Amino acid sequence: MAREQKLGEMRRVQLTGGATYIVSLPKDWVNEIGLKQGDLLMVSPQPDGSLSVMPQNVSGASASDLAESSFEMLPGDDPDDGVREFIARYLAGYKHIKIFFRQQAARYKHHLKEALRRKLIGVEIVDEFGEGLTAQCLLYSTELPVKKALARMSIITSAMQKDAVLALKSVDKTFASEIMARDDEIDRFYFYIVRQLKMAVNNRSLLEEMELKRPTDCLGYRLVVKSVERVADHVVRIAQSITGFSDPLAPQTYEKIAKLSKMSNDVYEKSMEALEKLDVKMAKEAISRVPDVAKFESEIMKEVLSSHKSAKSVMEIEVITHALKRIAEYGSDIAEMAINLCVENAMQKK
Numbered sequence: 001m002a003r004e005q006k007l008g009e010m011r012r013v014q015l016t017g018g019a020t021y022i023v024s025l026p027k028d029w030v031n032e033i034g035l036k037q038g039d040l041l042m043v044s045p046q047p048d049g050s051l052s053v054m055p056q057n058v059s060g061a062s063a064s065d066l067a068e069s070s071f072e073m074l075p076g077d078d079p080d081d082g083v084r085e086f087i088a089r090y091l092a093g094y095k096h097i098k099i100f101f102r103q104q105a106a107r108y109k110h111h112l113k114e115a116l117r118r119k120l121i122g123v124e125i126v127d128e129f130g131e132g133l134t135a136q137c138l139l140y141s142t143e144l145p146v147k148k149a150l151a152r153m154s155i156i157t158s159a160m161q162k163d164a165v166l167a168l169k170s171v172d173k174t175f176a177s178e179i180m181a182r183d184d185e186i187d188r189f190y191f192y193i194v195r196q197l198k199m200a201v202n203n204r205s206l207l208e209e210m211e212l213k214r215p216t217d218c219l220g221y222r223l224v225v226k227s228v229e230r231v232a233d234h235v236v237r238i239a240q241s242i243t244g245f246s247d248p249l250a251p252q253t254y255e256k257i258a259k260l261s262k263m264s265n266d267v268y269e270k271s272m273e274a275l276e277k278l279d280v281k282m283a284k285e286a287i288s289r290v291p292d293v294a295k296f297e298s299e300i301m302k303e304v305l306s307s308h309k310s311a312k313s314v315m316e317i318e319v320i321t322h323a324l325k326r327i328a329e330y331g332s333d334i335a336e337m338a339i340n341l342c343v344e345n346a347m348q349k350k
Contacts, residue, residue: 025053044204052204070098072132073105073112082108083115087191090120090137093199100132109133118184121149121192139199146196146210147276150225153189154272156182157232158265161327164238165261168245168320169254176242179235186232193225213345220337224275227330227337231268234323234330241316249317253307256300257320263293264324268331275338278345283335293328297321 011023025035033055035041044052069089073082082099089097101109113133116123122138160179167175197218200207207215249257267289274283304317 044208054204066093066095068096068098069094070100072100072102073108074102075105077105077108079108079111080115082112083119086112086116086135087120090123090191091195091198093139093195094137095139096126096134096136098132098134102131106131119187119191121188137195140196140206140209142209144192146193146200146212146221149189149193149196150221150228151272151276153186153193153225154228156185156189157228157235158269160186160232160235161238161261161265161268164235164242165258167239168242168257169248171242171245171248173243176239179239183232183236186229190225190229194222197222197225216344217341220341224334224337227333228272231327231330234326237323238320241319244312244316253300253304253317256296256303257317257324260293260296260300260321260324263289263296264328264331267293267328268334271331271335271338274335275341278338278342280339280342283338283342286335287332290328290332294325297325 009026011026014022016022035055039055042052042054044054069092071082071085071089073079086097086099099112109128113125116125116135120137121144124136124138125133126136127134160182163175164179166172167179196206196210200210200212201215201218207218212218212221248254267286270282270286270289273279274286300321301318304314309317
């Protein structure tokens with residue numbers, strides 16, 4: 001059960017020995033944690049001017065309170081609902097998750113295991129028994145910190161967009177399908193990063209391991225990772241549209257779409273670079289390019305509509321150009337978050 005959130009108490013600073021300042025600890029907290037005379041406390045100054053006081057043997061309430069969770073699946077349940085139930089517990093930070101398959105619902109077991117393999121990082125099936133299974137979820141990996149995972153996720157997403165435009169040139173439907181399949185890898189990074197950020201909000205030591213300065217930074221990066229995931233979704237829409245074409249686009253139409261793609265991808269990549277470097281100037285430059293992307297997208301669609309193409313072709317082209325515009329807009333959102341983080345860091349230094 002989660003520890004009850006209590007209001008803070010006022011404590012008076014006292015001077016002892018002529019040179020040492022002391023503050024007494026709340027008795028209820030000492031008893032709840034199980035401290036005794038002689039135990040060590042880690043006292044860490046925080047960027048916001050506060051102090052973090054943590055017993056040496058306590059890594060954070062979230063890690064111990066969310067040790068295990070379980071749920072069950074029945075024969076009439078939607079198998080995908082079971083996947084959603086598991087992911088919700090994974091994101092909440094549970095270390096062990098048990099699934100019970102009641103009344104011969106065991107046929108869902110393979111579906112669930114395959115979905116977890118495709119969509120989640122750090123999940124391992126550690127026990128299978130007659131009516132269920134137990135999965136262990138990695139709490140945190142020092143080998144894959146949040147910023148590194150976000151960088152990998154962004155690189156894959158950018159490569160997906162560039163490949164989608166290549167597939168469009170020759171209407172390569174096999175290549176388009178392969179691009180859509182890569183979205184599972186994006187989901188894996190997305191869920192992993194969100195899990196780590198949610199856990200770090202209440203765990204100072206984990207926050208420091210992630211090289212984040214404040215719990216509020218977790219919210220900023222949570223919004224960024226959602227924007228990257230949405231960019232990948234729009235790339236998937238482009239790839240799906242390719243499967244609807246029977247013939248390649250006219251060369252001049254394709255060249256303009258390729259140019260639009262490069263413009264939007266440049267905004268996205270520059271925004272991610274601005275976030276990595278916390279560079280305000282670079283972020284503003286990325287944002288300034290978005291109106292040009294929107295204007296060029298509008299010009300392409302006016303030309304397509306006036307060329308008397310079939311309604312189906314026009315619809316598919318519109319889906320593609322709109323997706324490319326939205327990618328630039330999500331890049332702008334990321335750039336704005338980079339600016340916000342820069343400002344917050346500057347405030348903390350004053």
